[in-house]
Amino acid sequence: MCHTILVTEPWDHTGGRLDHDDRRGWTADGGRDYILPARSARWLFSATGLTRTSTPPVPESALVVGESALPDMARKALESIVGPEHVHIDRSARLGRAGGLSYTDLLRQRGTGELAVPDAVVAPADPEQVQRVVEVSAEYGIGLVPFGGGTSVVGGVAALRAGLESVVVLDLYRLDQLVSVDPVSRLAVLQAGMVAPAAERALAAHGLTLGHVPQSFERATIGGFAATRSAGQASAGYGRFEDMVQGVRVATPRGEWHLGVAPASAAGPDLRQLVVGSEGAFGVITEVTVRVRARPAARRFEGFVLDGWARGAAAVRALAQSRVLADVTRLSDPRETDVAFAMSAGWRTGAVRAYLRARGVLEPCLLVLGWEGGSSAEVAARRRATLRVLRRSRPVALGTAAGERWLHGRFAGPRQRDTLLDAGVCVETLETATYWSRLDALRSAVSAALVDSLTTPTHRPVVACHISHAYETGASLYFTVIVPRDAADPFGQWQRAKDAACAAISAGPDGPLGTISHHHAVGVDHAGYLRAEVGGLGVGVLAAVKRELDPPGVLNPGKLLGR
Numbered sequence: 379m380c381h382t383i384l385v386t387e388p389w390d391h392t393g394g395r396l397d398h399d400d401r402r403g404w405t406a407d408g409g410r411d412y413i414l415p416a417r418s419a420r421w422l423f424s425a426t427g428l429t430r431t432s433t434p435p436v437p438e439s440a441l442v443v444g445e446s447a448l449p450d451m452a453r454k455a456l457e458s459i460v461g462p463e464h465v466h467i468d469r470s471a472r473l474g475r476a477g478g479l480s481y482t483d484l485l486r487q488r489g490t491g492e493l494a495v496p497d498a499v500v501a502p503a504d505p506e507q508v509q510r511v512v513e514v515s516a517e518y519g520i521g522l523v524p525f526g527g528g529t530s531v532v533g534g535v536a537a538l539r540a541g542l543e544s545v546v547v548l549d550l551y552r553l554d555q556l557v558s559v560d561p562v563s564r565l566a567v568l569q570a571g572m573v574a575p576a577a578e579r580a581l582a583a584h585g586l587t588l589g590h591v592p593q594s595f596e597r598a599t600i601g602g603f604a605a606t607r608s609a610g611q612a613s614a615g616y617g618r619f620e621d622m623v624q625g626v627r628v629a630t631p632r633g634e635w636h637l638g639v640a641p642a643s644a645a646g647p648d649l650r651q652l653v654v655g656s657e658g659a660f661g662v663i664t665e666v667t668v669r670v671r672a673r674p675a676a677r678r679f680e681g682f683v684l685d686g687w688a689r690g691a692a693a694v695r696a697l698a699q700s701r702v703l704a705d706v707t708r709l710s711d712p713r714e715t716d717v718a719f720a721m722s723a724g725w726r727t728g729a730v731r732a733y734l735r736a737r738g739v740l741e742p743c744l745l746v747l748g749w750e751g752g753s754s755a756e757v758a759a760r761r762r763a764t765l766r767v768l769r770r771s772r773p774v775a776l777g778t779a780a781g782e783r784w785l786h787g788r789f790a791g792p793r794q795r796d797t798l799l800d801a802g803v804c805v806e807t808l809e810t811a812t813y814w815s816r817l818d819a820l821r822s823a824v825s826a827a828l829v830d831s832l833t834t835p836t837h838r839p840v841v842a843c844h845i846s847h848a849y850e851t852g853a854s855l856y857f858t859v860i861v862p863r864d865a866a867d868p869f870g871q872w873q874r875a876k877d878a879a880c881a882a883i884s885a886g887p888d889g890p891l892g893t894i895s896h897h898h899a900v901g902v903d904h905a906g907y908l909r910a911e912v913g914g915l916g917v918g919v920l921a922a923v924k925r926e927l928d929p930p931g932v933l934n935p936g937k938l939l940g941r
């Protein structure tokens with residue numbers, strides 16, 4: 379019998395709207411809502427060489443925030459557009475937009491290293507005000523950083539000056555409306571500053587969903603998704619965010635740009651795709667027209683275990699190439715499966731391992747599959763099609779409890795990260811993608827680079843990996859790294875690992891083995907590696923587009939194309 383569950387929504391599992399001003403952790407209290415279980419701590423100590431340390435954030439008052447360098451004339455011009463109450467130059471507002479939520483951003487917000495603090499935060503109310511703010515910033519030569527949820531993990535919202543005298547963060551939180559719905563075409567126009575839960579709630583009132591649920595769902599925005607080519611956990615079923623974008627409205631120093639008149643077009647290259655992924659460097663996205671679908675009425679999540687990475691990856695490839703992928707398809711390698719068993723409460727690890735051994739599984743790889751559909755019958759039919767192909771790989775079924783455990787814990791990662799930061803851990807993620815024929819080479823090269831660059835006589839990194847986005851031709855690889863923080867040189871430790879991993883991705887024997895980013899974007903962290911991927915000509919094309927749209931070079935200084 380097919381056991382489907384009644385559809386609950388992702389926001390049902392979250393604590394409601396999070397405070398975007400608090401940048402010291404994922405949650406306002408720095409993630410104290412996740413307590414590391416004692417057995418997880420024991421596992422961490424023995425796996426990594428971590429000793430009992432406590433590195434809580436310093437009080438906010440200890441962080442250095444210089445005077446605002448925004449010229450008076452520019453401030454007055456901005457105030458005349460949005461109102462004085464929406465131009466913030468106070469310490470707390472500026473500190474609250476000083477960077478994103480990467481590991482290094484969090485270190486800085488917790489008191490280690492120097493923060494890039496903007497000179498002001500400006501919050502327009504609508505697309506027209508955004509356009510005028512962009513024009514003022516171009517006129518005065520002020521850097522402008524579009525800021526959605528601020529969840530960038532690649533330095534995308536760092537308030538860099540890149541030679542400009544001042545830099546302002548343009549916070550889009552007031553652009554939070556569902557503008558229109560076209561139920562016939564299944565289109566919706568959403569303002570760029572809507573956080574994902576608000577967008578889903580507004581669409582749910584029309585019986586619709588976007589189906590875009592990245593792990594940053596609670597805080598990230600529609601504009602941010604478009605600007606970074608985001609991919610959600612159900613990308614196999616709903617597509618990546620760029621697949622959903624049908625049109626964009628963009629504010630640029632050269633005027634407003636509207637794109638998207640039909641689902642497909644042969645009128646030259648698709649310029650929408652030039653805006654999607656432009657990371658605020660070409661313009662500020664104010665509205666996004668998205669493809670929406672009927673809300674699912676039924677959903678089923680299940681866990682399976684496959685023996686070994688090779689068999690697991692081959693199984694996911696077979697599902698993708700037979701076009702029977704579940705909407706959520708997520709395969710952990712043996713190390714990540716270990717971490718899942720060790721770090722989350724609820725697994726009776728010993729019993730599960732004994733059961734798997736008895737079934738002949740020596741290197742367990744956890745596979746989570748989730749299907750959604752209009753009815754239980756539809757979900758059951760899709761599940762049958764998936765399992766028909768999966769069976770060839772001899773999976774061991776763990777049942778719906780394992781799938782639902784993943785579903786309910788899917789927003790736990792950033793909370794766990796806060797707790798690990800407090801415990802003196804360097805915890806970082808890195809994602810890439812490649813074609814199936816190179817997937818193993820890429821996984822081996824990146825894993826080796828991370829292990830080599832982070833291993834010291836006392837510290838051993840745990841490097842775990844999963845596939846969470848699969849295509850007919852290839853898949854993404856998502857690495858999680860846990861290692862004791864080098865207290866003397868935390869940024870050097872991180873940079874060495876980043877450089878080693880990016881070099882491994884970019885410099886295979888016949889050119890790049892994969893992409894420098896599958897969904898986190900370029901930002902600052904990957905800008906130095908873009909040329910290796912798209913070539914000098916590619917960088918030149920992007921630079922020419924930037925010059926055309928942003929002649930004074932004020933939009934998101936230092937991102938995408940570097941400094």
Ligand SMILES: Cc1cc2nc3c(=O)[nH]c(=O)nc-3n(C[C@H](O)[C@H](O)[C@H](O)COP(=O)(O)OP(=O)(O)OC[C@H]3O[C@@H](n4cnc5c(N)ncnc54)[C@H](O)[C@@H]3O)c2cc1C
Pocket residue numbers: 478479480523524525526527528529530531534535550570571591592593594597598599600601602603604605606607608609610611656657658659661662663664791792897898899901934937
């Ligand atoms: C814990 C955690 C989990 C994550 N999980 C995922 C995941 O599963 N999938 C995924 O794809 N990403 C993930 N991310 C990365 C991040 O959430 C995405 O990049 C997201 O799309 C950013 O949205 P945002 O609204 O927070 O954008 P921001 O962080 O505010 O901005 C990101 C970039 O887009 C630009 N930008 C933002 N809004 C606009 C706009 N309206 N117009 C022009 N430019 C704009 C910014 O200037 C910046 O360069 C995760 C991040 C964290 C911290």
